[in-house]
Amino acid sequence: MASRDPRRPNVLFILSDDQGPWAMHCAGNADIVTPTLDAIAASGVRFTDFFCASPVCSPARASLLTGDIPSRHGVHDWIRAGNTGAERIDYLAGQTLITDVVGAAGYRRGPRSFRRSHYAQTQARRAVLLI
Numbered sequence: 001m002a003s004r005d006p007r008r009p010n011v012l013f014i015l016s017d018d019q020g021p022w023a024m025h026c027a028g029n030a031d032i033v034t035p036t037l038d039a040i041a042a043s044g045v046r047f048t049d050f051f052c053a054s055p056v057c058s059p060a061r062a063s064l065l066t067g068d069i070p071s072r073h074g075v076h077d078w079i080r081a082g083n084t085g086a087e088r089i090d091y092l093a094g095q096t097l098i099t100d101v102v103g104a105a106g107y108r109r110g111p112r113s114f115r116r117s118h119y120a121q122t123q124a125r126r127a128v129l130l131i
Contacts, residue, residue: 004106011107014040015064018057021048065097 002010022029026038026046053063054070062068062075070076075091 002108004108008106011102012044021050062092065099066092066095067098068095 021027023032024034024037024041025032026034026041027048052060054060054076056076056078058077058079059070059073059075062073063070066073073092073095079091
């Protein structure tokens with residue numbers, strides 16, 4: 001996310017899917033060689049104690065976007081169908097997403113912001129979770 005105000009920092013949030021906390025050299029695993037991830041971790045902010053709201057991908061990602069647990073945002077399982085095309089369903093409609101908050105704070109998102117399977121962007125460039 002890039003700030004419209006040059007005095008504010010730009011933010012790059014990288015989330016790796018299905019990666020255990022032990023799966024990087026910088027996290028203490030001497031058997032794994034991850035120089036790029038190690039360099040990113042050394043020069044940025046690294047979250048070492050993190051709680052995942054769900055062991056399932058779609059509800060976990062919805063929790064990251066909303067800040068809510070699955071029982072509040074309503075996505076409880078892996079999204080299997082309906083996440084593409086004109087008939088796509090926005091399961092987070094009406095909920096405030098982190099992309100809404102940072103946009104209102106003067107940040108703009110890049111073209112790959114919050115992209116992953118089960119996600120899309122509307123004309124308003126709001127990240128939405130679709131089924």
